[in-house]
Amino acid sequence: MSQIPKNDSRAKIKAIEQALIEDVYEVSDPELEKEFTQDGIDIKEIANSMRGGALDLIIKERRKSLAKARAGILVHSVSKSDRRLRPNLETIKRGLAELFQAKPSLAVAFRQGKSQSEADWYSLWDDLVELGEISELNDEH
């Protein structure tokens, strides 16, 4: 008749667990509350603690989603700013040369003894447009 081998402690514990689950669902709510009181446990404290734990996790998850959404917006706005309207590179170089002549301190900060890549020129141009040192569409066309 035996369903579980005598030495299978794990299966025996599992069978007992199943019986306990079935039985706890048979207990009425007031009876369950009474049992907690008999065990010296405040069921309200248990409820508040479990509810609070769940709500904390929900808040954390929402913050994570919000941070993710913000990061998405940032990436979007950066890539959008990369497509901003600029003059062509030659115009940029000429414009900057004129500006450096007028304001030599900007030239010192830019060069620092290095040769500049195209990206450096574009980036400097964007920075100076944002600073208001150059008007945005300072192009010849």
Add this chain to the structure above:
Amino acid sequence: MATDEDLTDIASRLEHAVIQMTDAGWGRLYRLAQYFLLGGTTYQSPRELFNEAVQRTLDGRRNWPLGEPFGSYIWMVMRSIADADRRMLANAVELLANDTPSANGAPSDTDRIADFGWKESAVDQVLEAAHAKKQVEEDLRVIEDHFKDDQDVMLVIMAIEDNIPPRELEADYGLSIKQYESARKKLRRFADRQFPGRRNA
């Protein structure tokens, strides 16, 4: 008031459900989580197991079907997490036992650590797995020892393990249905008090 179907994101559905749940509902979930910890898992308290179930629901590792009551959904998730955890620990024991280079009988825990313990995580795993195996035996022993002089509860434990219906117990052993129910309640209440979680829950 918003219904489950009105709330589209999982965080809102969960929030709605946990706010609605009664004290008795939480009490029942707490008891269920206690029972899932029987026999040892890596989860140390009913709350820790419950939080893990909520976290897995929030991050999408578990799917909470629309319309399914939170209580009946979350206890299934807790049970599944605890079962998977126990299986993982049991497999670790079997793997180590089968894989040991020692040819002379079952290796002791010290042998296992000596053979496989070159990584810190392996040592932890061996100890955890061995501890879990002992925990199952220990929990069963605690129950059987406590009721060794209570024939009714011992009959009920035998019936639970061997899947014997109460009517058969009555016919074969003279245990009335009332005695059977009373003995099952004794067993449950003992588990409630004896296994509140591995540390103070």
